Amino acid sequence: MAEQAEDQEQDVSNGAATGPVMDAPGGGAPAPEEPEESPELDGVAINAGGKSVEIGNFRVFLDLRMPEFDMGHCKAYSADNLRREEGSAFALVTDPVLPTRHDHLTFLAGMHMAGQIDLIDYETAYWPPIGRKTMVLFYEKPAGGKVVAREHKKLAIDEHDIATVVVEPLMNAMQAFSEKGLAHRNIRADNLFFADPMREKVVLGDCASGPPGYDQPAVYETTARMSADPAGRGSGNATDDFYALGMTLAELGIGRQPLKKLNDQEIIELKLAKGSFQAIASHEKLPLVLIEPVRGLLCDDPEERWGLAELNAWLDGRRTKPVQANTEKRAARSQNLAGRDYYTVRSLAQGIAKNWVTALGPLRDSTVEVWLRRGLGDNDRAKALSDAMRQLQWAGTDKRSAEDVLVARSILILDPAGPIRFKGFSSMVDGLGFMLSYDVQHGKGPQRFADVIVRDIPSFWFGRQMGYSPEVQRQQQLYKNLRYYIQQQSAGYGYERCLYATVRNQHCLSPLVEEEYVVEIADLLPALEKAAETASEESWPVDRHIAAFIAARLEDDVEGQLLAMQNPSDEVEYSRAIISMLAIVQWRHGPDNLQNLSHWVARLMEPAIKVFHSKARRERVETEIPKLAKRGNLVELYNLINDEQERRKDQSEFVEAVAEYSEAESEVFDLESSGPARMELAEKVGQQAAAFASTMIALLTVSALFLMHIF
Structure with a gap:
């Protein structure tokens, strides 16, 4: 095999192509041929002929396939390690719609282990044949070739x-x-x-x-x-x-x-x-x-x-x-289902899963329960099946849903070590996250996963496990969080949060950044910076996927921001929450300069400015926003509208202004509302004053006349 690979490399160097490039993600038709006119695309250097790309420390040859090193669904390409003269490498290009395994990548990268092929490095990079970014793994080429021809x-x-x-x-x-x-x-x-x-x-x-x-x-x-x-x-x-x-x-x-x-x-x-x-x-x-x-x-x-x-x-x-x-123990007589005979509990469980609707009859009329007791002498399973049937009778009006739950639980009673099966869905508990990822990215959507979680079927699986297992306990704790997430419908929760919480290397599926293959939180803002170049003025830079991705990947607690995002009609709190989340990400992971994203955010800051009551202060903030946006710092933009000292001062001044206004308004009201009473009082006082003045004048006049008469 090694000799074949060398011959193949020689043929390609002479201009002979050895095979097609990697298929489009998900197994579809190949994407259009890579552009040859661009020497650099998305940070990946492409040679003049478009026949190779530089990814990290490696040069990968697009026209030199190495099918003998294909591994499962991934295709292998010849690669040169630009940092090492000895040894040879090949690139394994992953399918972007299938998540990689984070723990295994971090464990194996750079390690030499007997019995395991050496993983030299891995990079997220633009792959021209599929026209988008994906993860590329670089392995040391085994010297003896593949074992199975x-x-x-x-x-x-x-x-x-x-x-x-x-x-x-x-x-x-x-x-x-x-x-x-x-x-x-x-x-x-x-x-x-x-x-x-x-x-x-x-x-x-x-x-x-x-x-x-x-x-x-x-x-x-x-x-x-x-x-x-x-x-x-x-x-x-x-x-x-x-x-x-x-x-x-x-x-x-x-x-x-x-x-x-x-x-x-x-x-x-x-x-x-x-x-x-x-x-x-x-x-x-x-x-x-x-x-x-x-x-x-x-x-x-x-x-x-x-x-x-x-x-x-x-x-x-x-x-x-x-x-x-x-x-497994075989029954003395078979249990017939959909025209087939079953003699063991696990084979019957598989038969029920494949005949979902037909299986309901034998379960409801206790045929399976009797078979368990008499055919296998398995009273424990028979009792568990009887209890499940009794719960169906208490189901109330939602009979169809209760019947589906009965079938799913019956399968777990018969095969407690097997996968969770619900209609067409079949997944082990520790594979629920990968199953959700597959469904979402291959057109089936999240509904099957949501049905399983909402109906609490995994809890029944946990209850059927015997003995203590740390792994089962860990999965059970994770599942409790999934139930909470799926029951919350606001941004940052739902199936999106379940996806990023269970699959560590799931890239963000937001339409804004999906093709940038953002796996790490540090890569999110650079991807949004690129998206900001063509973003519409009305769109927000945080959608449900991005909110959930940040909540799952960021070390800081952002539950407060997610709570504020529950009510999009409250423009002030909604905009402040989004700006706050992005600012925290930049503060933690950079980069320092995000001019496109900052201008995008600046256009959306008008509702957040409404938090200030002072017209002068608002005008000053509006003047500062473009200046800070040019510096590309989201933290400064957020601090501008969230300056606690300024907000307290604005609030204090607002309270004082309200009090002064109320006092002045009260005086005006008193003046306006008590006018007739004041006129009557003035007239009465005037009459009293006139009478008193007249009396005094009369007394003075009489006194003067009396004195003149005497003298």
Whole structure:
């Protein structure tokens, strides 16, 4: 394979294209060819011929596909590491409508680990073939090429060498993941590469470019997870990886994928009916040397499944405890549903999920309950089913919804370790976020997820789990938050908040920045700065997605701002809340200069200015806004309208002005309303004064006459 890759590179250097560029996101038709006239687009340097791009420290060759290093849904391209002269790399281009795995990227980047391909770096960059940004992962090229040839011929690995060539290095990688509380969830024969030219050791391929288990064939998934939709198979744990290792050994021993001739539904039914190991052993011929480890690793009971201790004992040639038969208990008589007979509870659960409407009858008339008691002697499940039926009778008027809940709960009673199934929705609890992301970005919308959460079906799943598990407890706490978010309809909550709270590497889906692939909060404002160039004057720079993204990613508490955004009709508080959120993001993460965004915000600040009562102060603020906008600092703009000292002074002056106005108005009112009474009083007083004056004049006159008479 390595030689083939070198020959391919040589052919391309001579002008021969080796394959098509990456398909459009979501598996659609390819986007138009990349523009050749622009030497730099969205920060990515494109060479004059448009045949390569520089992303970070790497040059990626657009016309040099490397299909032997494709990993699942992601396509590989030849790449040069511009910082290193030794070694060779390739670029793995992710699908922008499938979120990557944050914890795995941060764990693997820059680390060398035996048994795992080296992840040199990863970057979010504009990818010309699809005309938008996505995440590109840069891996060290394995020196020995891919393990499984594209022709699907039997491998050149002796069955006696599988222990040292495959099992030992993979055990090392699995242990490292487990110690970090992570699961690889992408272990399969098609994802193995020879680490050295001599092909003495293998390494696992990518595990971070998409949802956990998304690229795994159904046969590689445990009986608990295989019924979930690919996007909802969940993060899982180390026991899921050991199961996948067992199926990998089976494929390497057989020379092709086990049960290849069966479709996914037939594989699920076969494994549920016979158990995983028996399903493989009855259809495939395993090498004798691999029967023991494959049997132990494919045990359907995770408590009995082989782990590191058992594998080490097998490698050392020591005998390990025999694995108990792990087939489910079969009923003496079958339970018929939609014309098919079922003998085990888990197969019946799958049958109910596939025949949602038809299954309601046998559940309501207690046929399934009687079958559980008499056919299997399972009184616990029968009682739980009876209790669920009793709750249906108390449902009130919403019978249709209650019936759907009954069917969903019945499935969980029959198969408590399996996925949550509701009509066409099927997801493990730890895969709910990835399932929501897939539905939203592939046209199905959030309604299926919302129905599951609103009807509280995950709570019933938690109640059916036995024993204590820290992982289950963590998921339960997360689910409580999801219920709260989905019940709130205002901006910053709803399904948008659920999405960003559950999927750490989900990029913001706001139409304003969606194509910029904003995963980190620090990249949000630069994306909005670009959007501001063409934004309409009436639009706001914060919509439901951006509000939820900030609330989920920002370390600061913005619940106060979200509360203010609940009432868009209150323009003053609504505008102040939006400006405040953006200012906090710039204060925490920069950049310092956001002129386009600042001018966009400045145009929308008119309602916020209304907080001031003083006309002079308003005019002064309106004069300052354009000056601050030119400086591109949202914090200064927000402080301008949120200066507490100025606001208190304005409020104090307003209160004083109101008091003075009230006093003056009262005086005017008194003068205007008491006019006639004052005239009557004045007339009365005038009459009294005139009478008194007349009396005094008369007395003075009489006194003067009397004195003149005497003298």
